[in-house]
Amino acid sequence: MPEHKQLAVSPLPLPVPDDVLVRRVQAGNTEAFEELVRRYERKVYNITYRLMGNEQDASEALQDAFMRAFRFIGKFQFKSSFFTWLYRIATNVSLSKLRKREKVQTVSLDQPVNEAGDLPFEIPDIKYGPEKLMKQRELRAALQKAVEELPEDYRSVVVLRDLEGLSNEEVSKVMHLSVAAVKSRLHRGRLVLREKLVSYL
Amino acid sequence: MKKSKKQTGECHDCGEAKELIARYVGGDEDEELARRLLLHAQTCSECATLLRSLRRLVHYCSLEPTCEMPVTVRRELWVTIQREIHTRRRE
Structure with a gap:
């Protein structure tokens, strides 16, 4: 044994x-x-x-x-x-x-403005099935696009804090900013993202 | 909290509430702050919408999966690293 x-x-x-x-x-x-x-x-x-x-x-x-x-x-x-x-x-x-x-x-300056690019996507309100998956994909694409369009100061903070999951303190160390400045930029960045992604939220 | 709502239900003068929302969504876990904010949001549709949408935004971001690093990108990175290390060794 x-x-x-x-x-x-x-x-x-x-x-x-x-x-x-x-x-x-x-x-x-x-x-x-x-x-x-x-x-x-x-x-x-x-x-x-x-x-x-x-x-x-x-x-x-x-x-x-x-x-x-x-x-x-x-x-x-x-x-x-x-x-x-x-x-x-x-x-x-x-x-x-x-x-x-x-x-x-x-x-x-003469280039015509693409109005559709500035407007939030129109997504049907469907909660289940393949449509939900499609909506999630569209949301991811829209989120990445919205992040890319953020002003530089906000973009870094949003990427590090919200997408990469660092704490406010860690972001402040990475960016050499005070925690208060991180919070301020984060909130402003989120407000801009919210405007762009309003139809998803 | 000061209330100065218009007939439309929008809340144009709730600067304090907006500040509280920023702190609340930003991770400030002050219970008194949360209580005041949620109380206000019950009577102010604009602030309630702002709060809800920001919380959803942060939630969606947290669910965002890690980008897969393509094989070609990784290969190029390691070629660069090895070249840099080789250069260092020769110096």
Whole structure:
């Protein structure tokens, strides 16, 4: 009869804390940096995608963010957590690219205004079945579009707080803003989103 | 809270209520704040609508799934990372 001891499952090893990995990278261990990339690549991609609005730009911002993190990690002084530092780099890289993109995309004053684009979508009030699924898809698309159209100051805060689920305090650290400023920008951003998404809410 | 409603049911002078809504939806868990706000919302259709729609907005955002990172995006990222690491090692 087998002993019960043989059935005991050894506990999984605890993940190495970010700070430890950062110190290893600072000491020259590049494998530790690869572990940090694996740990945060999806999160950072989400931020860059939400801010940039398309895969190609998000991909470029993602690469730039990690390259900068690698180049400057030697100067990281542990005054914040690694992820807030990394998110800040990703946010700044994305916003910088957005500014450049907006400069390139000049719009003629004579170009007719697409009125439909400024109006909320008309969605039938159907609660069940395939229509509900379709409505959810439309809502997601409308939400992403509305977020992309937010002014820059509001967009970063809404993405980090409402879509990525950071706390007000974490957003304040990422953005180098006071918590009060985060709350203010968040509320203003939400009001703009509400106007654009009114038919869904 | 000051009430100055018009016949239409709209609430044009409820600046305080709007401020409370911002704090409430923003995560301020002050019970007194919530009580005053909900009490006001019972008599003010505009503020009630604003409160309801903002709460739904935040809820929808919280349900938004994580974007899947495409394989090509991940591949390009790792090519860049490996190139950067290789450059560092040569220096």
